[in-house]
Amino acid sequence: MTDRESGAGTGEGASDAEGVDVVLAALADPTRRHLLDLLAAQGEVTATTLAERLPVTRQAVVKHLAVLDAAGLVGGRRVGREVRYEVRPAALDATARWMVALAADWDRRLARIKRVAEAAEAAEREE
Amino acid sequence: MTDRESGAGTGEGASDAEGVDVVLAALADPTRRHLLDLLAAQGEVTATTLAERLPVTRQAVVKHLAVLDAAGLVGGRRVGREVRYEVRPAALDATARWMVALAADWDRRLARIKRVAEAAEAAEREE
DNA sequence: GATCAGTGCAACTCCAGGGTTGCACGTCCC
DNA sequence: GGGACGTGCAACCCTGGAGTTGCACTGATC
Secondary structure: OOHHHOOOOOOOOOOOHHHHHHHHHHHOOHHHHHHHHHHHHHOOEEHHHHHHOOOOOHHHHHHHHHHHHHOOOEEEEEEOOEEEEEEOHHHHHHHHHHHHHHHHHHHHHHHHHHHHHHHHHHHHHOO | OOHHHOOOOOOOOOOOHHHHHHHHHHHOOHHHHHHHHHHHHHOOEEHHHHHHOOOOOHHHHHHHHHHHHHOOOEEEEEEOOEEEEEEOHHHHHHHHHHHHHHHHHHHHHHHHHHHHHHHHHHHHHOO
16 A cells, blocks of 8 residues: 555654654544534534543543544644534544545556456457 | 444445444554555565565464455455465445545534634624 | 651552454455 | 475464543643
């Protein structure tokens, strides 16, 4: 998987191959994706509030948010005693572009293989 | 994460929320991504050949291929005693579209929040 | 100041999954 | 036919990570 083929380099978190790795790993967990949905819908939310809406403890939520933060998918801002988290689209944008480019690469390769196979088949028919 | 917002429904594997789940989980492992790279580069490859190019056993490769197959990212075809695997772009295409749509959704939501905040700020300045 | 609320640190549990090894069966080739 | 090769089944190991609980500190409110 040639991660350098993507346009990733303009955002945070998924700026290189390691960034895409980290984002994909972060997105692989269903609880984390649910967290991202809640954050995107509500703007800024604390871990405690998020935990009220999920069937896991606050501590589990904080652990997941740490993974998401490390991946650049969310950011936290302290307001007094509260830490308010929000989504950050840059890493997701970059990973989406990387995946689109990869899918296009696969499509191109398969189309080329198909053309070669059809040419070989046509050559066989002429013999 | 509103998986139903994507255009996923026209391909295999990532046809619904469960499909995106499975693809993301499949892509989260670095060994599997390396496998996908090798398959995409070479067209059709056996598990044994793949294992020669990776620092893991053939059995590990087969396990990973099973995950990729279940996600719709690869398919296997038996030729005599061999099973030849190749990438299938549809599930990756669908997941890429889903992610692009999600990133756009996040961008839109953040832009709206920013506009609301700026309007509130302007209203405060007029008092 | 006392109480409540949000947070952070840390220890703990447990199991899924990434990986290995062993062995048997079917296919291929000389 | 026999040996080499590719495969599939299955048992096994172990660790990372998803989740829990306990406790202390700080900020907010009355």
